[in-house]
Amino acid sequence: MSIKTGHALGAIPPSTTVTEKFGSRKPSSVTQQEQRKYDQKMEFDHLGPVNDPLVSRDPFLLREDAALFYDGALEGQPEEQAACLSRVVTKAMFIRGAILAQDPNGLDPQEDSDSFRPASSPVEPDSTLDDVEFKALETEKKARFRDQTKPLNLILLTCCVGAVVQGWSQTSMTGANLTWPCEFPGEIGVVDAGICKTQRKWIFNAINAAIYFSASTVGVWVSDFLNDKLFGRRGALMTAGTCTFVASVWSGYCRTWPELLVARLLLGVGYGAKASVVTIFEAEVSPGARRGRLLVSWQFFTAVGIFLGASANLIFYDNWRLQISSSYIPSITFITLAWACSESPRWLIKKERYREAFKVLRDLRGTDLQAARDLYYIYAQLRVEMSIFAGETNTRQRLVNWRVYWTYSLQLARSSYFLRVRQLFSIRRNRRAALASSVVMASQQLTGINIFAFLVASLLTAAGSRPIVSLWSSFAWAGCNAIFSTIAYWHIDTKGRRFLLLTSLILMVPLVMGQGLSLAISTSGKENSVHTGIVILLIILNTAAYSPGAGVVPFLYSSEVFPLINREAGMSWSCFVNFALGSIVLFFVPLSWTSQPVASIKSSNTTLFFIFTGLDFLAAILVWFLVPETNHPEKAALEEMNYLFSIPTSAAVKYHTLQAVDLRKSIRPNAESAQEKLPATLRMWWDLTRSEQDAV
DSSP states (O other), X not given: OOBOOOOOTTOOOGGGOOHHHHOOOOHHHHHHHHHHHHHHHHHHHTTSOOSOTTTTSOHHHHHHHHHHHHHTOSBTOBGGGTTTGGGTSOHHHHHHHHHXXXXXXXXXXXXXXXXXXXXXXXXXXXXXXXXHHHHHHHHHHHTOGGGSOHHHHHHHHHHHHHHHXXXXXXXXXXXXXXXXXXXXXXXXXXXXXXXXXXXXXXHHHHHHHHHHHHIIIIIHHHHHHIIIIIIHHHHHHHHHHHHHHHHHHHHTTOOSHHHHHHHHHHHHHHHHHHHHHHHHHHHHHSOGGGHHHHHHHHHHHHHHHHHHHHHHHHHTTTOHHHHHHTTHHHXXXXXXXXXXSOOOHHHHHHTTOHHHHHHHHHHHHSSHHHHHHHHHHHHHHHHHHHHHHTTOOOHHHHHHGGGBOHHHHHHHHHOOHHHHHHHHHHSHHHHHHHHHHHHHHHHHHHTTHXXXXXXXXXXXXXXXXXXXHHHHHHHHHHHHHHHHHHHHHHHXXXXXXXXXXXXXXXXXXXXHHHHHHHTTSOOSTTHHHHXXXXXXXXXXXXXXXXXXXXXXXXXXXXXXXXXXXXHHHHHHHHHHHHHHHHHHHHHHGGGGTSSOOOOSTTSHHHHHHHHHHHHHHHHHHHHHHHOOOOOOTTOOOGGGHHHHTTSOHHHHHHHHHHTTTOHHHHHOGGGGOSSSSSOHHHHHHHHHOGGGTTOO
């Protein structure tokens, strides 16, 4: 691979300058001015990567930077990149995109579209917008689904079907749990009065926990390898879908419990890899103005998958093998769609495949100008992230290295899997994101929701309900989960992630307690109908509180808080926390209700829900103090999360402590930012705790 060298900050080839258009400038004065701006900006950003590397860049230098990058003339830039972008976009259009990336109002709408003419020189971009570009940018601001391009819709459809697979494979075990222990050799279960009762409960628990165990120990971690070294986003999804398909079919043919255990472990590998990739993929292709709403689709369609799986459990009521293997149906569709959709443009940019990235962005956004804008912005942010992660703390060195490709290319080559995982905890900005995502992921499991998702039929049967009634209760829970998840669609980008999650957790505290008390109602005689009615009512209310917040927010939040270079590893860590806690719940919870049911407030079933009431309250406290709001009124791009996580954890805790007296101001996103772009949290930290800048 040939490398170009020699183009320093003050030695730019004449063919790439824009001096004729913008007038002569003294490089020394420009550099000094840029240095002052950069130093001032870095006062806020010294604890993490800068929010927007273009915002303080001099417009004159920005045009030259974009021209050099387009020509492949940066120092250390491979020669094969010289003609890379010229095959898909003109230099003038690319520079115009860079201008728009720096300032959304940097190009003026043209009053008379008929008078529009292309730029006279490839380095003299026209400063006006034609009708097509102006309408495309205005449409982008409106954030309407009907205006999305077909390639974007195909990717979103793929992610939605992936979520259906996730939910269906999750709930297929719910119905099978009522039968399979009595059909395998080894006396795992015995039939008593027509009901299969588990005897060897450790085996039963291990089979149910296997999917989350392998997802947390293998699936979530192998996703980074599949993404970065082998296949990219699409290939990783196809691999995860194939694991799900094979495991689903295999489960239906198992003759012994060890076979079923291995099949469930394989299913967990696909389960974990899919969860780590789908939400990242969806976040990376979604426009900032619609990202929250689009990411709601993960939980909503997971809920739809749970509902379809619960339906299959009722349809195949007398055949547990068909129940457990039915998730192969959406798996085939998912694999086909993953093969047909486009690759993630951010992943392509990370791999320096700029021409392919531009073509994908043009398909997703609709115009060359929007594609050029997004490509240059993502590239610029990744350049700065690489520079900072390399340990360059001198602001002047960062400024000079803006035109030196060596740092970027070298760090990209050095960015191994284990290094990216280590950077989650060694870099302060990443450590804060990892803490916040861990809290939101843990909060979902601390609500005890997997008791309903996986074990509701077995729990209610153990509490005295008939098996068919238990399955209908599971069906009701799944339907309510899907219906109430839609609430988040309307409020995720207005109320914010933090607001929905906190509201959900707080509402669930009395409802989880009530769920435990309902199980203490006697199931004998006429009281049985009262018991069943109250239990199902509280299941519905509990689900209504859970779905819009604790159901939707965790995976959405975790997919958007990590920088691009660490995004796969960050999402893997987040899913590990969620699935590891899930496996613990599924393994140990059944121990409390496999015995004969007791209609008493001191029963093991009631005590179990009291424990989860306390854990739910603990989760609400942790979210209150440690989870910042990521939704910004200006609909910040993924790359702009770096501002938020530049705030020390101690400062964020202090901020939310001071605001705790006013619930509305503390959790509503509009209070996090006034008219300025800086969050109120960051401004308060700057004003009150400047002496604590090195806090963790």
